[in-house]
Amino acid sequence: MSKTLRIPLVQLAHARSGDKADWVDFGLFAWNEAGYRIIEREVTAAKVQAHFAPWLPGQVDAWPLPNILALKFVLHGALQGGGARNLRLDNLGKAMGAALLRLEIEVNAEELAEAQKSPRRGWWPNGTPSTSTS
Amino acid sequence: MTQSIRIGSGLGFYGDNWEPVVASIERGQVQFIASDHLAELTLAILQKDRQRDPALGYARDVVPMLLRLWPLMQPRGVRFVCNAGGLNPMGAAQAVQTALAAKGWHPRIAVVSGDDVLTQLQTPDGRFEHLMNGADVTPVRERLVFGNAYLGAQPIVEALDQGADIVITGRVADAALFLGPLVHGLGWKLADAATPEDFNRLAQGLTVGHLLECSGQGSGGNFGGQGDWQNIPDLAHIGYPIAEVWQDGTAFITKAPDTGGLVNFDTVRQQLLYEVHNPHAYFSPDVVLDMGQIQLHDEGQHRVRLTGAQGHAPTDQLKVVAGFRDGFKAEITWGFSWPDAWDKVQAAEAMIRSQLRERKMPFDELFVEYPGLNSAHGPLAPLPPVAELNERAEIWVRMVLRTPVKAVADGFGRLFPWMALSGPAYTCGFQGLNNTSELLGIWPTLIPRDRVQARLEMLEVQS
Numbered sequence: 001m002s003k004t005l006r007i008p009l010v011q012l013a014h015a016r017s018g019d020k021a022d023w024v025d026f027g028l029f030a031w032n033e034a035g036y037r038i039i040e041r042e043v044t045a046a047k048v049q050a051h052f053a054p055w056l057p058g059q060v061d062a063w064p065l066p067n068i069l070a071l072k073f074v075l076h077g078a079l080q081g082g083g084a085r086n087l088r089l090d091n092l093g094k095a096m097g098a099a100l101l102r103l104e105i106e107v108n109a110e111e112l113a114e115a116q117k118s119p120r121r122g123w124w125p126n127g128t129p130s131t132s133t134s
Numbered sequence: 135m136t137q138s139i140r141i142g143s144g145l146g147f148y149g150d151n152w153e154p155v156v157a158s159i160e161r162g163q164v165q166f167i168a169s170d171h172l173a174e175l176t177l178a179i180l181q182k183d184r185q186r187d188p189a190l191g192y193a194r195d196v197v198p199m200l201l202r203l204w205p206l207m208q209p210r211g212v213r214f215v216c217n218a219g220g221l222n223p224m225g226a227a228q229a230v231q232t233a234l235a236a237k238g239w240h241p242r243i244a245v246v247s248g249d250d251v252l253t254q255l256q257t258p259d260g261r262f263e264h265l266m267n268g269a270d271v272t273p274v275r276e277r278l279v280f281g282n283a284y285l286g287a288q289p290i291v292e293a294l295d296q297g298a299d300i301v302i303t304g305r306v307a308d309a310a311l312f313l314g315p316l317v318h319g320l321g322w323k324l325a326d327a328a329t330p331e332d333f334n335r336l337a338q339g340l341t342v343g344h345l346l347e348c349s350g351q352g353s354g355g356n357f358g359g360q361g362d363w364q365n366i367p368d369l370a371h372i373g374y375p376i377a378e379v380w381q382d383g384t385a386f387i388t389k390a391p392d393t394g395g396l397v398n399f400d401t402v403r404q405q406l407l408y409e410v411h412n413p414h415a416y417f418s419p420d421v422v423l424d425m426g427q428i429q430l431h432d433e434g435q436h437r438v439r440l441t442g443a444q445g446h447a448p449t450d451q452l453k454v455v456a457g458f459r460d461g462f463k464a465e466i467t468w469g470f471s472w473p474d475a476w477d478k479v480q481a482a483e484a485m486i487r488s489q490l491r492e493r494k495m496p497f498d499e500l501f502v503e504y505p506g507l508n509s510a511h512g513p514l515a516p517l518p519p520v521a522e523l524n525e526r527a528e529i530w531v532r533m534v535l536r537t538p539v540k541a542v543a544d545g546f547g548r549l550f551p552w553m554a555l556s557g558p559a560y561t562c563g564f565q566g567l568n569n570t571s572e573l574l575g576i577w578p579t580l581i582p583r584d585r586v587q588a589r590l591e592m593l594e595v596q597s
Contacts, residue, residue, distance in 0.1 A: 010360045010362075013359075014358050014359030014362065014400065014404065015186075015358045015359070015404075016351075016356070016358045016404045016405075016407070016408055017358075018408045018409035019174070019409065020174065020409055020578075021265075021266055021455075021576050021578050022576075024423075025198065025408075025409060025410065025411055025412070027403070027404060027406075027407030027408060027410075027559075029400065029404065030400075031400075037494060044266055045580060049313065051514070052514070054513045054514070055511075055512040055513045055514055056512075058277050061411070061412075063412065063413050063414065065407070065413055065425065065426065067425075067426065067427060067428055067429060067442070068302070068403045068425075068428065068430055070398075070403060070408065071402075072407055072410065072411075072413050074411050076266070081460075081575055082575060082576040083174065083175050083455065084178045084460075084573060084574040084575070084576060085461075085573040085574060085575050085576075086173050087463060087465075087499070087501040087534040088501070088503065088509065088535060089503065089505060089510070089532065090509060090510050092175075095510040095511065096356045096510075096511070096513070098358065098510070099510070099511040099512075099515075100379070100515045101359075101360070102511070104221040104517075106336075114450070119261075120399075120400070121399050121400075121432065122250075122398040122399035122400040122401075122432050123398045123399070123432045123434040123435070124365060124396070124398065124400075125365075125367060125396065126365060132147070132385065
């Protein structure tokens with residue numbers, strides 16, 4: 001039985017956020033199939049909602065897209081009514097993709113090691129950079 | 135009919151850099167450039183321009199952009215489609231024509247309009263419910279300042295069929311700027327699309343448009359993650375994405391040789407899901423896209439093959455985005471240095487709150503954030519303990535007042551200067567004496583398609 005670890009999503013995934021009226025949407029991407037199996041299990045709509053709740057307690061919708069090893073999330077009520085009336089410096093939520101990557105998930109050491117050593121599906125010019133460790 | 139065509143990305147927003155488009159024209163073998171100047175909020179900015187001067191209301195960067203690019207496009211037969219017309223497509227077209235004519239250049243310019251539906255929204259015979267929360271438009275109807283339907287690709291196709299070199303539109307669906315040239319160049323069915331094959335081809339074209347409409351975001355720019363953006367080469371000379379699209383709909387995303395950036399499975403799919411909500415029903419005026427079967431095959435060397443987009447017939451409604459006046463804001467930023475920086479910021483905020491109270495200045499909200507600490511991630515980036523904050527070299531505060539009364543916003547910055555001599559010590563960088571701005575609420579809604587009539591005009595070539 002391998003050890004259970006708590007890690008922030010940033011160690012397993014990358015993300016981008018965008019805005020539409022008062023909603024912020026997130027694409028969350030695993031680097032390979034092994035990573036996708038973990039995020040699909042761990043990063044549910046309920047967990048994303050609980051993660052943002054201390055700040056933005058809106059409804060969260062989620063869709064899995066195994067064809068591109070991705071999860072799609074939409075957070076409602078995230079922009080004080082919309083970008084043109086939002087008082088925050090980040091009035092369009094463009095930095096919020098990184099806030100999603102702060103979410104902590106539980107993985108066992110074995111599956112984490114597999115996700116981190118498996119090759120990426122994408123081509124990177126200088127070989128596959130090492131997956132971030134911290 | 136040609137087997138494939140190549141289309142390149144222009145700008146991704148009003149204010150973006152057009153220099154990377156040069157490489158796409160010179161070395162990317164494109165036949166079309168399509169350029170998206172309008173984010174959801176851009177019409178709000180253009181509306182303020184138009185209020186000041188009715189001749190404005192379009193994205194003015196299209197003029198210097200075309201002064202730079204047209205002499206490169208013209209000899210290669212590259213044609214240009216953009217939505218820089220904003221709230222005044224004819225004004226934009228005339229400004230472009232005048233500027234190019236002064237250089238002795240006389241392209242055929244087409245203007246697409248008809249997206250302005252403000253008058254219909256202002257007439258109290260439709261409910262125009264808020265698309266996201268179902269609210270009735272009545273309470274904001276009097277305060278609406280713009281309202282534009284997202285047109286589809288059809289008028290762009292017609293403009294290109296009629297020989298336009300440059301097509302300038304108002305609000306059209308961003309991806310339609312790309313779908314138009316694809317339908318024109320590859321002979322796809324659009325208005326008469328009927329079979330699953332017809333709609334799947336359009337879905338492929340819509341996906342291409344979606345991947346290219348945000349310029350460098352489709353080729354390695356703004357790549358979110360940790361420890362990976364550093365491995366994307368030479369962002370300072372990024373090549374914007376280019377699509378090579380075949381008649382059967384198969385597409386390849388790539389970029390011009392000898393440019394920076396990265397086109398791979400990872401960078402392309404970050405853009406694929408960007409600002410998409412339900413990925414199985416991505417609505418556009420031309421086709422409804424389901425991304426569930428999309429395959430992105432990374433061929434290496436900045437080439438990704440796109441297949442599998444599935445399309446369905448569009449609905450009989452068009453999306454509208456309207457804006458309404460929604461009060462005013464005024465903001466200040468101020469720095470407080472060590473020692474006791476955090477406590478001093480808290481004291482300053484408390485003094486401002488008491489002044490607002492004592493002077494009976496009505497407001498809805500005083501929003502406070504600390505740039506450098508929590509403005510990007512709010513409470514998800516936990517603040518260090520107070521003792522540690524007080525030891526920081528400096529703490530910056532940003533206070534923003536939201537108020538329905540313009541005079542109150544105008545007076546907000548005036549509440550601060552006395553503190554420079556009579557408040558806590560060691561401050562610097564105060565900004566915000568006069569910076570009232572009007573806030574706009576966004577009202578997304580739907581309108582029946584038959585109540586919107588797209589209009590195509592060709593400017594007379596002056597030579």
